[in-house]
Amino acid sequence: MLKTQDIKENDKLLWIFTDKIGKITAIAKGVKRSTSKFLSISLPLCYGEYMVFKGKNMYTLNEGILIESFQELLNDLTTITYSSYICELIDISVPDEESNSELFKTLVIALYLMKTHAVDNEILVRAFELKLLRLTGYGINFDNCSICRKKIATSNYLSFQYYGGVCAECVKEKGMNINKASFSALKFLDSIPLEKVYRVNLSEPVKVELAKITSILISSSYSRIPKSLQMLEFIKESE
Numbered sequence: 001m002l003k004t005q006d007i008k009e010n011d012k013l014l015w016i017f018t019d020k021i022g023k024i025t026a027i028a029k030g031v032k033r034s035t036s037k038f039l040s041i042s043l044p045l046c047y048g049e050y051m052v053f054k055g056k057n058m059y060t061l062n063e064g065i066l067i068e069s070f071q072e073l074l075n076d077l078t079t080i081t082y083s084s085y086i087c088e089l090i091d092i093s094v095p096d097e098e099s100n101s102e103l104f105k106t107l108v109i110a111l112y113l114m115k116t117h118a119v120d121n122e123i124l125v126r127a128f129e130l131k132l133l134r135l136t137g138y139g140i141n142f143d144n145c146s147i148c149r150k151k152i153a154t155s156n157y158l159s160f161q162y163y164g165g166v167c168a169e170c171v172k173e174k175g176m177n178i179n180k181a182s183f184s185a186l187k188f189l190d191s192i193p194l195e196k197v198y199r200v201n202l203s204e205p206v207k208v209e210l211a212k213i214t215s216i217l218i219s220s221s222y223s224r225i226p227k228s229l230q231m232l233e234f235i236k237e238s239e
Helices: 071-075 077-093 101-116 121-135 180-191 194-199 204-221 228-238
Strands: 003-006 012-018 022-028 046-054 059-069 157-159 175-177
Touching: 012 046, 012 077, 012 101, 022 046, 071 077, 071 101, 077 101, 077 121, 077 228, 101 121, 101 194, 121 180, 121 194, 121 204, 175 204, 180 204
Parallel strands: 022 059
Antiparallel strands: 003 012, 012 022, 046 059, 157 175
16 A cells, blocks of 8 residues: 545545555545444555445445555654655556566565564665666666667766766766765665675665665656655755
8 A cells, every 4th residue: 555545524535555456546434433343454554455336436435455565664753754755656657557576576665674673764765666667668777888788897976868877988967976885875776685784784875875866766767756755865964
């Protein structure tokens, strides 16, 4: 469940990201009643099995079973911001009813890791952003110069036009100079399974640079900019 919205009487609109039919909007009727069988599966950040009926304009929720609740993430400012942010990324990057089972799996893993406090949330979010970019067609080329395609081991420049590192011989424009340690960190986070991100430790300067890079990539790749980014920046400034 990505998000919900109260509507007339006891009904709710649900934005659900599904494994098989992608992102959908469904109406849950009578869900705001305390006796509703849909109460537990109509909360934000819940993972379950849903049976829906497709109507003319939207889906209607018929049945559902809760598998896991991530409601405790809503009790802390940091985790509510990070979890809301990754859900917002799904919302802005995935067209309605376009299946992306690998991204669905990635989202569930990210929420589980956040719930167990097994990983640095900032590193987890950077890894999630990179995998989301790749799984929605905006993956970064870390192995070849994004301009001439020559094999590269590292780079100190990232092109936002060509989505990749740039070799020493090519013209560097429409991108940014980056530390080679940041390039290596991006490459590693992009390559490893999300469930192994807990092994990664990054210095604060690298974390700051990675956040700047992924923010630019996401802002330039999708039609909307996540509003949660502003809250993320506020949290960082307050720490």
